[in-house]
Amino acid sequence: MGVSVAHLDRSEISSYSIEIRKIIEDRSNSKLLILDMGGYFSECLGLIAKDLDGDLCGIIEDTENGLRRYQKLPSLSAPLYTVADSSLKRSENILVGLSMLEGVQKVIERNAINNPTATYGLIGFGRIGEEISHLLRRRKADFMVFDENPIKVIHARSLGYRVATKRNLLALSDIILSATGGQSLDDSNLRDIKNGAIIASITSSDDEFGFSEGTYRSFEPYGHLLDRMKSGNRQVFLINGGNAVNFAVDPNIGASISILHGEIIVALWLLATSNADDAGKINRVTQRDREEIASEWVEVFAAEAVDK
Incomplete structure (x- = not known):
């Protein structure tokens, strides 16, 4: 399955910008998934969901501040996964x-x-x-x-x-x-x-x-x-x-950030395969999945540190 990734900066996100509309128009009937870091898509989420007409898989929010922004919305127009309060964070x-x-x-x-x-x-x-x-x-x-x-x-x-x-x-x-x-x-x-x-x-x-x-x-x-x-x-x-x-x-904060990236990848998979809960709910990866992610990380990175 081919995946296209579009990167937008904050100036292109907070409103329903030309850049967002172009992504929607050029998607060739592909579904769209939003990975947010700060809740910046919250202001235009309703418009995005309306124009995608069922083709918005959902949103993943990384930060506590972003989660608060989505929680302030009267309703969510798509499933949302958060890793902001994860034990892996x-x-x-x-x-x-x-x-x-x-x-x-x-x-x-x-x-x-x-x-x-x-x-x-x-x-x-x-x-x-x-x-x-x-x-x-x-x-x-x-x-x-x-x-x-x-x-x-x-x-x-x-x-x-x-x-x-x-x-x-x-x-x-x-x-x-x-x-x-x-x-x-x-x-x-x-x-x-x-x-x-x-x-x-x-x-x-x-x-x-x-x-x-x-x-x-x-x-x-x-x-x-x-x-x-x-x-x-x-x-x-x-x-x-x-x-x-x-x-x-110094934007590089080391290998430990890979732990949270692992949880984000699991959430991406859940949304992409329609295993998320209903659109109005804030979802979280299960603790069992988090433990499996942590186990994989320890096997790769902790062993690497010992070998060194």
């Missing part, structure tokens, strides 16, 4: 958190900013935020945590992490790591941010921040992947325009 979360920390460090070093005793402020104690906290603890870094969700605050405290209000975190942190996917900072927070602080995001700027266009324009290029907003004697730095620092510095 933790290894990826660890590597994403690690790549964020290393990315920030590389930007700081590249721009000759020296602050060995920097205090980190982590906004967001979700799956990736928690892994970042573990990494910071192992590095013996000084850091504090904030989350809007009181349940996550209790969880952070139970693990022995220092929890702060958002205002205090912003006022005391030299490096602010934002990992919420939910517009954690906006213009009203700028006055609270410590002078000279560096802000970094784990995802796209429009998902992570609610800054106005005027605020973004006030940031001017300062150095490698670093912009600066200056007002009088105060200055605030923003890495990579507020977009994910990890992929800008």
Whole structure:
């Protein structure tokens, strides 16, 4: 069975673009399957399903933020599989958190900013935020945590992490790591941010921040992947325009991501062979399938590491 793959960037996805319509028109009666990373097809899913008239096999969503976007829809026009909350995703979360920390460090070093005793402020104690906290603890870094969700605050405290209000975190942190996917900072927070602080995001700027266009324009290029907003004697730095620092510095997060890719392939097969549940339901690969994927990964990659 031949398979054609079309790659679209975000500017071609959020609306029912010419590029999407062309894919539908040129498909030669083939069925279509969407692999999404961020929920960007959610805005035009209804139109796509309508024009495909039953030929949309379904959607696979990779991220928690994307899953939330699909969950906000009144109804789903096609079957959806998510791997966002998979038990196999933790290894990826660890590597994403690690790549964020290393990315920030590389930007700081590249721009000759020296602050060995920097205090980190982590906004967001979700799956990736928690892994970042573990990494910071192992590095013996000084850091504090904030989350809007009181349940996550209790969880952070139970693990022995220092929890702060958002205002205090912003006022005391030299490096602010934002990992919420939910517009954690906006213009009203700028006055609270410590002078000279560096802000970094784990995802796209429009998902992570609610800054106005005027605020973004006030940031001017300062150095490698670093912009600066200056007002009088105060200055605030923003890495990579507020977009994910990890992929800008080093997009390769190692073989462990293959575990999740294995689950995505299983979901692709289930959708392509019509083994998915009804269109209005969010589906997940079974735990048994996940265990088989993990077993295959261990056989290939763990054995490879031992051989080396």
